[in-house]
Amino acid sequence: MPFQAFALLMLLPALIACSTTGDVMTAYGKTDDSHQQPLLLALHDWSPALGTIATRPVQVTTDNPATILNPAQAQAFALQHSPAIRSILASQGIADADYRQATLINNPGFSASALRAEGSWKTEFGISLGILDWLTLPMRKRLAGAELEAARTGALTALTRELGAVRSRYFAVVAARHASRQQQQTAEAARLNAELARQLNQAGNLSELEQLRYEDELARQQLAAQQAITDADIRLAELELALGLPFNSELVVPDALPDTDADLLTPAALRAILQNADTFAALLTTAMQQRPEVTMMRNTRESLERRLDLQQKQFGMSELGLGLVTEREPDGSTASGLELDLSLPLFDRGQHRVSSIQSRLVQLTADEQALQLAIAHQLSRNLNNLLNLSQQVRQLRDQDIPRQQRMLELVLQEYNFMLSGPFELISVKQQETETVMRYVSLLERYWAEHADFMQHSANTADTFVAGLVPTSDPSALSPDSSSPHSPAPHSLDSESSNHQEHHHD
Amino acid sequence: MINRRQLLLGSAAGFVSAGLSGRSAGTQTAQAPATNSSSQNAATDRPYTPVVTPNGRTLPYKMRDGVKEFHLIAEEVDHEFAEGTRIKAWGYNGSTPGPTLEAVEGDRVRIFVTNRLKEPTTVHWHGLILPFGMDGVAGLTQKAIPPGESWVYEFTLKQHGTHMYHPHADEMLQMAMGMMGMFIIHPKQQDDANHVDRDFALLLHNWAIHPGTYRPDPSVMTDFDLWTINSKVFPAIAPLLAQNGERVRVRVGNLSMYNHPMHMHGVQFDVTGSDGGRWPRGQWRKEVTEIVGVGQTRDLEFTAVAGDWPLHCHMSHHTMNAMGHELPVTTGVDQSELAREIRQMIPGYMAMGENGMSAHQEHIDAGHMRGPQNTLAMMGGRGPYGPMEMGGMFTLIKVRDELDGDNDPGWFEPPQGTQAYRVNSVPDDLPV
Structure with a gap:
């Protein structure tokens, strides 16, 4: 009995020491916003880029959303308030708990039995502990850590995707508002033409047939204008959802897309990246270092390698146990001793597991190469599209729209000299607004592509392109587009050239 | 010389x-x-x-x-x-x-x-x-x-x-x-x-x-x-x-x-x-x-x-200068309110022709309606009594009792009693 007591006493501290007494219930699982901060701060450790976003000062609050929003603030706001993003963060709590669980050794087994033989009881007690658990604990901790890292990477991937979506939705709603404003202008031009036609018809100067043609055009434009308003509202609602705001939150966004030289990447910079192999390689390297799915693959590789190492160190043994057994014989005597429990690696020596891990490593290598190729193509496609769109946007902004405006001036001069009529004059104005709408559509595609590019290159700061272009004019590169939109030197819409923001009604 | x-x-x-x-x-x-x-x-x-x-x-x-x-x-x-x-x-x-x-x-x-x-x-x-x-x-x-x-x-x-x-x-x-x-x-x-x-x-x-x-x-x-x-x-x-x-x-x-x-x-x-x-x-x-x-x-x-x-x-039309030929007729159309709205969209727009085209020359002469480059206004010319609203194939034969060489004699002054004049009323008994 003294030996038994001694043995148990010796085991207990060890068992306790091996147990995890820390608080596994971290803030991850809590839903209170006040517990979100540790998560956001933790983001710094996981991803400095995301952490930077998370800690950006946000002027917009759920109590006061009526503040001018920009894409960076939208992302920060989403990180801090979006339930969907909170859910992703909370999943990290689960992963963390799993990790902590995985780093514990299995509880020791305790067995007790009482056997009656020949009128007397024979009792037997035993405590057993898996020795393999003990032996492989450091390795298992590393494995669990790798799995935690993989889970974290998965969460980062999801977060990046969500934030990319927030950015895309932000530009989508601004574009829709911009387009809607122009569509209202087009409809107004059609209304003026129709009203003029009505007055001329009433005065007996225009046939009903001609008048109805103008009415018809007005109806068409009004439908388009109504659709544009609805589109803008829907897109705003989608942004509200992404931000975690309720519908009709009175969220305020600009009503014109950024379009100054300071806002847009220059064709020269984009061409420099595309045509310079070293620059493109640097971009690709950055992406490969930062892209969550690449990180995930890297972690998976480490995990598999550790798993392989673990398999090889288990020598094919899948079970190995050490136990302390005490038996009390019917005659009252007791017998104590150690018990070793193991599975003999005669048939299953873990070859299939080793083989499986090795195959997965080969597969992973191929997947990594495929991913790198895919990312290079994504970036190339993004850059080509951005180059094309940047050129088109500039052409419309600097040439086509000013040309239309000049045409309007000239037609007004002809109208003044009774060389052109009012219908023609107003129609030219309508053409100008339609050109501006094409411009807005191109701008929207530009910013959508830009958001894709940001996501594919795994960058959150708009200025990173500047660092890629070796000798370019810094002023030609895009600064942080999160700065509020300043109007272009020329006003694209004379009625609202100051790009005032409007409440979402 | x-x-x-x-x-x-x-x-x-x-x-x-x-x-x-x-x-x-x-x-x-x-x-x-x-x-x-x-x-x-x-x-x-x-x-x-x-x-x-x-x-x-x-x-x-x-x-x-x-x-x-x-x-x-x-x-x-x-x-x-x-x-x-x-x-x-x-x-x-x-x-x-x-x-x-x-x-x-x-x-x-x-x-x-x-x-x-x-x-x-x-x-x-x-x-x-x-x-x-x-x-x-x-x-x-x-x-x-x-x-x-x-x-x-x-x-x-x-x-x-x-x-x-x-x-x-x-x-x-x-x-x-x-x-x-x-x-x-x-x-x-x-x-x-x-x-x-x-x-x-x-x-x-x-x-x-x-x-x-x-x-x-x-x-x-x-x-x-x-x-x-x-x-x-x-x-x-x-x-x-x-x-x-x-x-x-x-x-x-x-x-x-x-x-x-x-x-x-x-x-x-x-x-x-x-x-x-x-x-x-x-x-x-x-x-x-x-x-x-x-x-x-x-x-x-x-x-x-x-x-x-x-x-x-x-x-x-041959006594007009350049003019459009497919313009809507605005005579009799009061565009005043509509013109204000059009000006919101097209600054400088001016309604024309509600009461005819005479006002056109006045606007042109006033200089506030700029026309295309190298283009003459549709009508022009001023006589001693106001706009003549003419252009193109139009000229004057100036006849005087005595000319001063080739110098333009200026405007003819009709002898008293030989010029149209304004009346305050028209006899009621005139058939119309």
Whole structure:
């Protein structure tokens, strides 16, 4: 009995020491916003880029959303308030708990039995502990850590995707508002033409047939204008959802897309990246270092390698146990001793597991190469599209729209000299607004592509392109587009050239 | 300093010759003077009254071995229709129309033609009876005159009358560009009983100068922008000056693509001649409007009566400058509220035409309605009592008891009791 007591006493501290007494219930699982901060701060450790976003000062609050929003603030706001993003963060709590669980050794087994033989009881007690658990604990901790890292990477991937979506939705709603404003202008031009036609018809100067043609055009434009308003509202609602705001939150966004030289990447910079192999390689390297799915693959590789190492160190043994057994014989005597429990690696020596891990490593290598190729193509496609769109946007902004405006001036001069009529004059104005709408559509595609590019290159700061272009004019590169939109030197819409923001009604 | 009249007289006597080459006045036409560029004074020592070409001139000649030698230079010219509209035209000797050729029936003329254009040309002597080979039809009567070459036309004038000259090579383009001129042949036998004191030559033409452009469009066939007399539009057309009681002849040639009913105020004129020469007295007819058909000439004669009398084409669009032809009619349409809304979208928009088009000239004259470059307003000209709302083929015959040389006498003041006046009421018993 003294030996038994001694043995148990010796085991207990060890068992306790091996147990995890820390608080596994971290803030991850809590839903209170006040517990979100540790998560956001933790983001710094996981991803400095995301952490930077998370800690950006946000002027917009759920109590006061009526503040001018920009894409960076939208992302920060989403990180801090979006339930969907909170859910992703909370999943990290689960992963963390799993990790902590995985780093514990299995509880020791305790067995007790009482056997009656020949009128007397024979009792037997035993405590057993898996020795393999003990032996492989450091390795298992590393494995669990790798799995935690993989889970974290998965969460980062999801977060990046969500934030990319927030950015895309932000530009989508601004574009829709911009387009809607122009569509209202087009409809107004059609209304003026129709009203003029009505007055001329009433005065007996225009046939009903001609008048109805103008009415018809007005109806068409009004439908388009109504659709544009609805589109803008829907897109705003989608942004509200992404931000975690309720519908009709009175969220305020600009009503014109950024379009100054300071806002847009220059064709020269984009061409420099595309045509310079070293620059493109640097971009690709950055992406490969930062892209969550690449990180995930890297972690998976480490995990598999550790798993392989673990398999090889288990020598094919899948079970190995050490136990302390005490038996009390019917005659009252007791017998104590150690018990070793193991599975003999005669048939299953873990070859299939080793083989499986090795195959997965080969597969992973191929997947990594495929991913790198895919990312290079994504970036190339993004850059080509951005180059094309940047050129088109500039052409419309600097040439086509000013040309239309000049045409309007000239037609007004002809109208003044009774060389052109009012219908023609107003129609030219309508053409100008339609050109501006094409411009807005191109701008929207530009910013959508830009958001894709940001996501594919795994960058959150708009200025990173500047660092890629070796000798370019810094002023030609895009600064942080999160700065509020300043109007272009020329006003694209004379009625609202100051790009005032409007409440979402 | 030699003045224009001395120049004219000297040239007629055969003393003035600027040489047969390089005598172009350059590519600048003269600014429209207050009066004609040639003296309108009828007093000469010649057996005929010299023709005056308002805004133009008569080409001097040199008599050589009994032959009158002229030199026409076909070239590009910088032409002004009126202040504010200049074009690159083609003409002769620095102007469009080219200088008027003036000779006498029976004269032998030798006309040197130098081609300074970049394409071949010819000169067709419109309506003249001459040898086939002198008719100036490219490819038919001669090879066209290549750029840089000088050719000679030589023939004897077997007729008299009001004639014209123009190219017959790439004719559509070259005429649209302004290549034309008058060729006046006086009768050998002067008809003292029908002597004229003043003899004017007017050449009608049309031009497609689209708003904001500087070169005629030869492809236009109907919707011309400018209708001109001697390639000028009112109010830049020099008035025809005469003294009260003088016998005046106005020779009108038409090388445009429309017929023009030329209407003269204040007199009944006699139609006394045409390309066929001076008509016998018995064929004269009294008219106030005479249609001068395309390619035709007419001589209109009358006794001058004091006043500032309009002479114009009666196709009212021909007395307008550039104007649109497919504009909506805004007469009777009150656009005031709509115009305010349109101005919100198109600053500077102004409703026009609610009560007619008179206000147009007022707006233009006020200077707050800018028009296209190089384009004349549709109507213009101011008289002593306000806007005249005219343009194009419109000019004035200014007749006074006594003229001060070629100086514009200013506006005519109607004698008391001879001018329309305002009344406060109209008798009720007048039938309406």
